[in-house]
Amino acid sequence: MKQVIVIICALLVLTATASAQTRKRTTKPKGTSTTKTADAEPAATAAIKTDGKTRVANQIKNLTTFLYLLGGVAKGIETLDAAAKTGQPSPTNEKNKAQLRQSFSDFRVGLDALEVHFRSTPELQPYYAKLVGTASGAADAEGQAAAGQFSNAGRTLIGVVGSLADVLVAMR
Numbered sequence: 001m002k003q004v005i006v007i008i009c010a011l012l013v014l015t016a017t018a019s020a021q022t023r024k025r026t027t028k029p030k031g032t033s034t035t036k037t038a039d040a041e042p043a044a045t046a047a048i049k050t051d052g053k054t055r056v057a058n059q060i061k062n063l064t065t066f067l068y069l070l071g072g073v074a075k076g077i078e079t080l081d082a083a084a085k086t087g088q089p090s091p092t093n094e095k096n097k098a099q100l101r102q103s104f105s106d107f108r109v110g111l112d113a114l115e116v117h118f119r120s121t122p123e124l125q126p127y128y129a130k131l132v133g134t135a136s137g138a139a140d141a142e143g144q145a146a147a148g149q150f151s152n153a154g155r156t157l158i159g160v161v162g163s164l165a166d167v168l169v170a171m172r
Contacts, residue, residue, distance in 0.1 A: 048123040053171050055114055056131075060164045062110075066103060067154055067161070073100065074150040081148075097148070104145040104153060108138035111160070130167045134160050 073096065080093040112135040118128040137160040144153035 045123050048121060049171060052118065052121070052124045052127065053168060055117065056164050056167050056171070059107075059110060059114060060161055060168070063107060063157055063161050063164070066107070067157055070100070070150065070154045074154065077150060100150060101142070101145050104138070104142040104157075107157070107160075108135060108142050111135040111138045127167055127171050130163070130170050134163045137163065 077093060077096060077100070080090045084090060084093065115128070115131055115135050118124040118131050137156060141153040141156040141160070144150075144156060
């Protein structure tokens with residue numbers, strides 16, 4: 001009987017020491033302060049890049065819509081200009097030309113602002129090299145429109161759209 005009691009005591013002691021040696025491991029939950037900082041930076045960078053992509057895409061959409069409409073309007077202006085040379089001046093034609101010139105100017109201003117945004121935002125600066133020159137292309141188109149060369153101005157803006165598309169490809 002003494003042997004049974006000694007064995008039971010030995011088992012109790014071994015069990016107690018075994019449970020004392022195993023400790024519960026506590027792990028940090030996913031999303032501790034160090035992890036949040038590391039994850040927040042790429043998320044912020046991604047948000048800034050997405051905003052940059054959206055701005056470029058909006059310029060492309062606006063320019064392509066304008067270019068689509070410009071073809072017909074330029075043709076109509078040329079027809080009215082030809083009629084004005086034969087003695088039939090059109091006051092609405094001059095108004096249309098002024099509106100077109102203003103549209104070219106607005107695109108140049110918008111592209112200037114886009115270039116400034118990319119140049120002044122550190123996350124977008126790597127893509128600025130692809131974007132630089134789009135505003136000067138729009139300024140060239142604006143000059144052509146001021147000279148009444150609306151078709152040539154439209155062709156110049158097509159080149160600007162191509163440059164903007166290159167920026168989007170680089171930002172993938």
